[in-house]
Amino acid sequence: MSVNKNIVFDVVGTLASYDKLYEAVETTLGQRLREQGIKVPMFGYLWIEVAEREYAIVYRVLWKCGIEEPRKFINEKEIEAIVQGYADMEMRPGAAECISKLRNAGFTVWGLTMDDYKRVRGYFERSGIDMPTENLASCDSTQIGKPDPQAYKPLLDQLSSEGNKPWFAAAHQWDVAAARRTGFRGAYCTVWEGEALMDVFGDMDVVAETLPEMADRVIKMAR
Template structure:
């Protein structure tokens, strides 16, 4: 039975950062990329964005695949789109395996543990809703020294419905909407704005995207530049 006060967090990009992925790209093929005028972090960002699009489109078409499967599959497309004419000659299967392993070692960003600790100390139950593999995401919490019960972790893999399809947010919202209206917190404005549309109170942290684009996504009830400040504001409004 959920508690009276609940916060659902997106994980990858919000609590966990992409530094390990970017560092893995740089360590393995960074020198090759720079010779082609390609910044490793920009390649990584483009890879994430394109993978999210393909993942979402597959879900919309009723052909859901786990995000990690899609992410790995589109790698050579990204290299080709960046101007590499022979992507498989440029980066080997071993290079890709190295980078994927680095991606699996993501860690919580600065302020994430403080944010969750503040909320729990104030009586909130913390939940996680992710497109990523449950085991990997739970590992991020364990690496940070935080416990997350498996029943408090929801993956799109469970339903075969990718965020931001509105129906994907609904089951957990209905489960938690028994006392105070639950919060949804994310550093992706598209994510928190979609959750807000089905009833969640929205909390947006701008540390990832910088520009909140209110004309596109609206303004959330809480908008803060850091995760600890986000927690403080949620607590103050609850």
């Protein structure tokens, strides 16, 4: 039986770092947040995880952080400046090396994102990482977002062969867990979340601290 050498990556937060978004928050609101006892990393994480990229919910996130009048705390231009941080995001250190290692080992690399296709495509182009148009898919096309099983199923069906499972890789453990339940093999990188919570999300086929290390372990398991 042949080995399935297809691996699907989550892009935003996995291959692409949130650093530029955090820099935008720091530049725009950093001092005012600290005056309220709110650290930029906490605010950024809450917005990313709760707001689902919907900028208007920033007011609710600020309120949950203890800001009594969020609409007086931040204005529309400041929101736009922070949202621009999403457009300016760059690939993580090690992302290009990770993809190169996998391709050199015979893997075909794919991407599946919940974010705007054009913006995500720009992350690859600016980093110099070749990602064929046909290998990058967005949940926008189906209007079904992760972690709904139907978000993963089209690529799973396309890439499965002779009973062999393709891989799904992400730095969001919930994402890998959902993909595994759908039928993928799962590779999890702790570079974003810092800790693997197996008691919450279940076992992973591969766990690594960096993207290149994750690639090495996936390649080893595929031999």
